[in-house]
Amino acid sequence: NSINEGPSSAVVTASATPPTVPQQGGAGESSSSPAPPSRYESQKRRDWNTFLQYLKNHKPPLTLARCSGAHVIEFLKYLDQFGKTKVHITGCPYFGHPNPPAPCSCPLKQAWGSLDALIGRLRAAYEENGGRPESNPFAARAVRIYLREVREGQAKARGIPYEKKKRKRSTVNTTAVGVNFSVAATQSIDGGGGSGGGGDYIAGGTAANVATATTAAATATTTNV
Numbered sequence: 001n002s003i004n005e006g007p008s009s010a011v012v013t014a015s016a017t018p019p020t021v022p023q024q025g026g027a028g029e030s031s032s033s034p035a036p037p038s039r040y041e042s043q044k045r046r047d048w049n050t051f052l053q054y055l056k057n058h059k060p061p062l063t064l065a066r067c068s069g070a071h072v073i074e075f076l077k078y079l080d081q082f083g084k085t086k087v088h089i090t091g092c093p094y095f096g097h098p099n100p101p102a103p104c105s106c107p108l109k110q111a112w113g114s115l116d117a118l119i120g121r122l123r124a125a126y127e128e129n130g131g132r133p134e135s136n137p138f139a140a141r142a143v144r145i146y147l148r149e150v151r152e153g154q155a156k157a158r159g160i161p162y163e164k165k166k167r168k169r170s171t172v173n174t175t176a177v178g179v180n181f182s183v184a185a186t187q188s189i190d191g192g193g194g195s196g197g198g199g200d201y202i203a204g205g206t207a208a209n210v211a212t213a214t215t216a217a218a219t220a221t222t223t224n225v
Contacts, residue, residue, distance in 0.1 A: 040121070044124065048125040048129070054075050054078065058071075068140065069138075070142060071137065072119075072122075072140065073142060076118075079110050079118075083110035088157045089107075094106075096156060096158075096159045097159050098160060106157075115150060123139055
């Protein structure tokens with residue numbers, strides 16, 4: 001009996017001690033390591049540092065507290081020298097041509113889409129670095145007007161139609177009753193699309209219109225029956 005118990009106990013002891021300690025240590029190290037910044041965050045940090053360097057090299061030097069919308073526009077114009085988008089001038093024979101058949105000497109500038117995205121990142125970075133929203137120079141009205149002019153000018157020069165997106169008013173057709181209910185009218189009751197959103201959308205109906213349409217639907221249904 002003593003001979004048989006020795007080897008069996010040794011086997012049980014060896015199998016009961018799996019190497020779990022290194023695995024737990026590796027999991028702890030991986031969970032404590034910070035996640036790398038996203039592509040958007042990295043680009044926002046680079047844009048912010050570039051703008052601060054621009055203020056430092058400005059003549060005379062500018063501080064962030066004294067920066068205005070006019071200085072932001074100067075910065076956007078400064079970036080045009082690094083642009084890669086061909087913008088035809090008025091006298092160019094390819095003005096308004098979407099796909100010019102030959103090269104020309106018109107200048108290269110920053111595309112409107114790039115500038116618009118850049119301003120969005122800088123606007124967020126300004127407030128993340130302690131700036132107040134009411135004094136954000138990247139949200140100034142002059143900057144919005146400049147971006148709109150750049151968009152319209154590049155659209156004409158390159159023959160790209162930048163049309164304002166119009167919201168389509170969808171309707172639900174009730175075939176059996178013959179009454180159209182406007183979704184925009186319904187939203188004025190349950191608050192889905194009122195003017196409180198602050199955008200360019202205005203509800204297309206009132207509660208009285210919906211009540212009238214509902215009464216008409218009920219009358220039509222009774223007549224059909």
